[in-house]
Amino acid sequence: MELLRPNRFFLLPSLLTCTSLFCGFYSMVAAIKGGDYFYSAAVAILIAGIFDGLDGRVARLTGSTSGFGMQLDSLCDMVSFGVAPGLLAYLWALKPYGRYGWLAAFLYVAATALRLARFNVIAETPPEQRKIKHHDFVGLPCPAAAGAVATTVMFCRFFGATGTVKHLSILLLVYLLSYLMISNHRYLSFKKVKIAKEKRFQATVGAILFIAVIATEPPVTLFVLALCYAASGLVMELYGMAKRKNQPPPSSDSGITA
Structure with missing residues (x-):
């Protein structure tokens, strides 16, 4: 388990984390303005996700991980990937549904808070005591959920939906x-x-092709990518259930002796 220094403040990762917070705050300001600013609010959430991924990597590469940085990251994530996408979804598409709309937005924000709290608890649990592999997530990560909301706004805007929308699917x-x-x-x-070293060149080429595909029509490709990742948890769960169901029952020893 990685040792965290609780009282240390490191400038570079904290600056990246606060930049993510700035993007989330700007997203809320843009969402309140409405109209064409909904698209800007969605893009700001995606940019916040980029900086959120950078701060952790920079902290690990520079050996500047700390308990303070972990708590700061969670608080900023709550704003950028909880409140900001919840407010964006409500003002953009959920407001016409009245009580059901603002309850959906509140549930999203509350789920983000619960998700972050559980993540912090799991992060402080020794790897040998975790039920799921350390490199996997339990539940959909909140940046991915926020990305799904943001790319939905971008996707609808790509097909001509300007301003607010009303659709039950959202x-x-x-x-x-x-x-x-x-x-x-x-x-x-x-x-x-x-x-593997012998496959790094092929992996680099594949990454370039992947970026090229995303760059063709980002509002569409990012939307499809976000939904596929959100659905992957359900798919793996169904696959695991089917695999367990098809496994032969364990052979039982009758225990009869001569």
Whole structure:
């Protein structure tokens, strides 16, 4: 288990974390303005996700991980990936549904808080005591859920939906994302991907092609990517259930002796 220094403050990772917070705050300001600013609010959430991924990597590379940084990261994530996408979803698509709309937005924010609290507890648990592999997530990560909300706004804007929208599928999506965040479904983490030396060139080419595909139409490709990752937890859960169901029952010894 990685040793955290609780009282140490490190400038670079904390600055990256606060930049993520700034993007989340700007997303809320843009969402309140409404209209064409909904798209800017969605993009700001995605940028916040980039900085959120950078701060942890920089902290590990520079040996500047600390308990303070962990708590700061959780508080900033609550704003950037909880309050900001919840407010964006409500003002953009959930407001016409009245009570059901703001309850969906609140449930999303509450699920984010619960998800972050559980993540902090798991992070402080020794690896040998964890029920799920250390490189996997328990429940949908809140940046991925926020990305699903943001890319939905971008996707609808790509097909000409300017301003606010009203569609039942978006209301259901917010409820579904809230459930996935607090579920026990396993989600793959790509933080520690090990690539063999003889396959690094092929992996680099594949990464370039992957970026090129995303760059073709980002509002569409990012939306599809976000939904596929959100659904992957359910798919792996169903696959595991089917695999366990098809396993032959353990042979029982009758225990009869001569």
